[in-house]
Amino acid sequence: MGNREDLMAGAKRCLYEKGYGRTTARDIATASGVSLAAIGYHFGSKDALLNAALIEATGEWGARLAAVVARAGEASDDPEERFVAVWDGVKETIAEHRGLWAAQFEAMVQVERVPELRNALAEAQKGGRLGLAALFQGLPEVRDTEEEMSRGIFYQALLVGMAGQWLAAPELAPGGRDFLRGLELVGGSVLKGAAGADWHGPAADRPGPAG
Template structure:
């Protein structure tokens, strides 16, 4: 790997270990073995490097989530069983991806000062909504964009709420079967 790649990998590690705002240029330089000047040379600034690292980590996370959700579920499973299994997989990812989730919540409070991050998160949320609508309801966003937007936004709100509760107290956060049971109880 070259210095640019070393810096990017170090920034991703720091992002996971320390979060977005607590990572310093010196942290990245020390973790990469590249001089502080290398950050400016390859990325213009520490912020530009951290943004690129964040976007790359988010893409990797999205790929991992997609693979986990695409894993085999019995073809004989009922829609409710598929729903519960999908939520169980999402919830299981919370522990493994805790640093990224914490970073995303950290960034929410800073979005007014990070326009590039806000733009990227908005795009990611849009894609996630469509993906969730397709995953849980089989809605093709190209064929039914408004239905996909509404249903996907609902699932995105559930996901954000569940992960927020899980970050605070994992022991009492809902499991897939409990999410399903709660929705049935609403009787809408």
């Protein structure tokens, strides 16, 4: 690898081990075996390098997520069981990449003080939502439509919520069946109210799965 690639690898290692806010330029230089001056030469600043490393590391996690979704799809033809398997798998990837998720939450807290970070995260957010929608729906390609964006917003909310709860208290973090039960109850309540008294959702006509 060249200096640029070494710096990126070192920055990602620091994100996992030290977090976003505590990582210094010297930490990255030490982890990558590259001089401090090379950071400015290749990336302009330590913050720009960290932002790029955070986005790239998230993309690598996305590849792991895709494997989880594919495995769940092969395990069952039942949509509910696939939903449960996917979200149980997502929970596993969060545990495996705890350092990355901690760094992401830390970075989000700092966006008010770091405009370039806000811009980087905002730019990645739309693509991330559409990517999640395509992934969870099993679509062969990303579709930039209003419907897919709405799906992506929903999936992203579940994902970030699960990650935040796992970081705060892993033993209390929800799993796939918790999400399925919540979807039945909330969806049943909201859609029943919209469609009238004749609507019958999953929660109305059968017991939900155990939490």
